[in-house]
Each structure stands twice: as structure tokens, then as C-alpha cells.
Amino acid sequence: MILKGIILYCVSQIETERSVSAVYYIxxxxxxIQTVQDMHIYQLKNFFGIDTNIDKSDYDQLxxxxxxxxxxxxxxxxxxxxxxxxxGERWLVKENDQLYLNLFKGxxxxxxxxxxxxxxxxxxxxxxxxxMGYFQFIPVIENKDVENWVKRNYSAIKxxxxxxxxxxxxxxLQVLHRFPVEVAxxxxxxxxxxxxxxxxxxxxxxxxxxxxxxxxLIITGFLHFLMDIVMKEEPFPxxxxxxxxxxxxxxxxxxxxxxxQFLHNGNTIQEIANERNLKVNTIYDHIVExxxxxxxxxxxxxxxxxxxxxxxxAFYQTNSYxxxxxxxxxxxxxxxxxxxxxxxxxxNEVESNGSIS
Numbered sequence: 001m002i003l004k005g006i007i008l009y010c011v012s013q014i015e016t017e018r019s020v021s022a023v024y025y026i027x028x029x030x031x032x033i034q035t036v037q038d039m040h041i042y043q044l045k046n047f048f049g050i051d052t053n054i055d056k057s058d059y060d061q062l063x064x065x066x067x068x069x070x071x072x073x074x075x076x077x078x079x080x081x082x083x084x085x086x087x088g089e090r091w092l093v094k095e096n097d098q099l100y101l102n103l104f105k106g107x108x109x110x111x112x113x114x115x116x117x118x119x120x121x122x123x124x125x126x127x128x129x130x131x132m133g134y135f136q137f138i139p140v141i142e143n144k145d146v147e148n149w150v151k152r153n154y155s156a157i158k159x160x161x162x163x164x165x166x167x168x169x170x171x172x173l174q175v176l177h178r179f180p181v182e183v184a185x186x187x188x189x190x191x192x193x194x195x196x197x198x199x200x201x202x203x204x205x206x207x208x209x210x211x212x213x214x215x216x217l218i219i220t221g222f223l224h225f226l227m228d229i230v231m232k233e234e235p236f237p238x239x240x241x242x243x244x245x246x247x248x249x250x251x252x253x254x255x256x257x258x259x260x261q262f263l264h265n266g267n268t269i270q271e272i273a274n275e276r277n278l279k280v281n282t283i284y285d286h287i288v289e290x291x292x293x294x295x296x297x298x299x300x301x302x303x304x305x306x307x308x309x310x311x312x313x314a315f316y317q318t319n320s321y322x323x324x325x326x327x328x329x330x331x332x333x334x335x336x337x338x339x340x341x342x343x344x345x346x347x348n349e350v351e352s353n354g355s356i357s
Contacts, residue, residue, distance in 0.1 A: 002214045024059050029052050033289050326343075
């Protein structure tokens with residue numbers, strides 16, 4: 001149900017300007033410049049990468065099911081364009097309390113949230129069992145990086161285990177009160193303690209009469225919101241400690257960062273392409289990505305102020321982010337790269353200031 005709600009909401013935001021595949025790429029966290037730009041333009045960052053394991057065929061079947069239920073209406077078969085129906089809008093309103101869409105913060109915490117949860121679960125299991133002198137437990141997490149993190153911190157925590165667990169309990173209790181009962185119960189039931197193992201996703205699905213996919217998404221949303229709370233508010237030092245070194249969100253892809261450094265050193269686009277053995281269009285993609293995340297990045301070397309203004313006016317005239325639509329409204333000399341670059345700057349302004357200046 002939650003995945004269906006996310007898809008309907010994303011389609012309603014995109015409004016036939018992108019195919020439904022664009023929504024799939026956002027949900028699965030595809031790191032292409034088109035997907036990165038789409039999630040910004042249509043304000044869908046919260047759903048970026050929330051489920052990287054959705055099979056495309058399963059996704060397509062869900063789209064077809066939504067169409068059969070008249071929640072989505074196909075606008076263009078060849079381009080796979082859909083719009084949400086009135087019935088779909090009513091469905092979103094009716095099911096809102098069960099969808100928990102406000103919990104997700106995928107672009108900010110998606111890459112780290114499950115590592116955070118693994119650390120928390122293994123740390124609780126280790127401390128509660130060691131406190132009782134029981135060291136024969138089977139670790140609930142099989143991840144060397146997480147195991148090493150717990151080992152590195154265990155020796156410092158061990159002398160104050162009782163105080164640490166007591167404070168951790170208080171912090172978790174404070175946080176859990178902010179969540180719906182179902183969400184909080186699922187989180188608690190996943191935890192492992194002294195001689196007691198947390199429930200599996202399948203067990204939780206049966207207990208709550210939800211699908212395994214829905215349970216996974218509920219826990220993912222919980223973790224995003226949990227990390228957001230503990231990183232932005234003061235009274236959670238232990239929960240924040242567990243997130244240490246997981247919270248720096250470097251949105252730029254590694255390859256775009258390298259291009260950014262070349263640009264900073266004064267290299268031209270062609271020089272960068274030659275040096276890195278990449279196509280010029282790939283460097284263009286990197287520059288658009290940089291413009292999305294670096295508010296100080298100047299685009300005047302690539303788009304004159306006059307052309308920027310012409311693109312902005314076309315954007316307002318068309319009320320569209322569709323590149324072809326804007327291209328038809330500007331002079332032929334203006335390239336798709338320049339349009340994308342200006343749109344990236346506009347979106348950066350929206351996210352920084354709440355509006356386009």
C-alpha cells in the first residue's frame with residue numbers, strides 16, 4: 001500500500017512531464033543526472049533511493065494495477081505518461097494516515113539509515129547480553145563494518161554499560177512517542193536483547209497484516225525520521241553518537257566531484273573530457289549536477305546573462321520543466337545543456353530560499 005501511495009504522489013508531482021519510469025528511477029535511487037535533477041525539480045527528494053530492490057517488472061505491474069483501479073490515467077502509451085485521477089487523489093487523502101509519507105527523507109539519509117539501524121541493533125544486543133555475562137549469542141547483524149564499529153566502541157562503553165543503556169532507553173522512549181503506534185511497535189519488535197531475538201520482516205508483516213514490502217518501507221521511513229530528529233535536536237547524544245560519520249551527505253557523485261576540481265583548477269570542458277577520457281556531454285552532466293548542489297557555482301561561463309533571462313522567461317511562459325517545451329520558446333542558439341543549467345540554478349534557489357528570486 002505504501003509503495004502505491006508513493007507512486008501516486010510522485011506521479012501527481014510530475015504531472016505528465018516525465019514517464020512513469022522517471023518515478024521508478026527516483027524510488028530506486030538511480031544516480032543519473034536526469035534522475036537527480038528530476039528529484040529536485042519535482043520536489044521528490046524525500047523518496048529518492050527509498051527502495052533499491054524493486055524489480056522493474058514488478059513496478060510496471062503495480063502501475064498497471066493502479067490504472068486498472070482507475071487511480072492512474074494513461075495519457076500517452078508510447079511515452080508512458082500518466083496522470084493521477086480524481087479517484088487517485090481521493091485514495092491518497094483517504095489512506096494518508098496509513099501511508100506515513102511524511103517520514104521519508106531518502107536523499108538525506110537513505111544511504112546511511114540501515115547502517116545506522118544495524119549499529120543500533122547490534123550495540124543493544126551486545127551490551128544487554130554482556131551485562132548479563134552471556135557471550136555466546138549469535139550476532140543479529142552479519143556485516144563486518146558494523147561489527148567492527150561495535151567492537152571499536154565497546155571497550156569505552158563497557159565500564160558504564162548500565163548508565164549507557166539507561167540513557168539510550170530514555171532517548172528512544174522520547175523519540176518513539178513522536179511516531180504512530182504501529183510504526184513504533186515495528187521498530188521495537190525488530191530490536192534484539194538478552195537471549196531474545198527481534199522479529200523478522202515476515203513476522204512483522206503477519207502480525208500487522210501488512211505486506212513485507214510495506215513493513216520494509218515503514219521501517220525505512222522511521223529510520224529517516226529518527227535520524228532527522230537526533231541530528232537536529234540536542235537531547236539525544238547517544239542516538240547521535242551512533243550516527244557519527246554517517247551523517248555527512250555528499251550529494252555530488254564521485255565523478256562529478258572530480259570534474260568540479262578540474263573546473264576549480266581552470267580547465268576547460270574539452271580539456272577535462274580529454275584528460276578523463278570522457279565525452280563532452282558527460283562533463284555537461286557533471287556541471288549541471290554541480291549547479292544543483294553548489295549555490296556558489298557561477299554558470300556565466302556557460303550561459304550569458306541575456307540567455308539566462310530568456311530561458312527563465314520561457315520557463316515562466318510554459319510553466320514547464322520539460323526541456324523540449326522550453327527549447328521551442330527560446331532562440332535556436334540556446335542549447336539543451338544551457339537550459340538544464342539554468343533550471344538547476346532555479347531549483348537551487350527554490351530549495352535555498354523557498355522561492356525563485
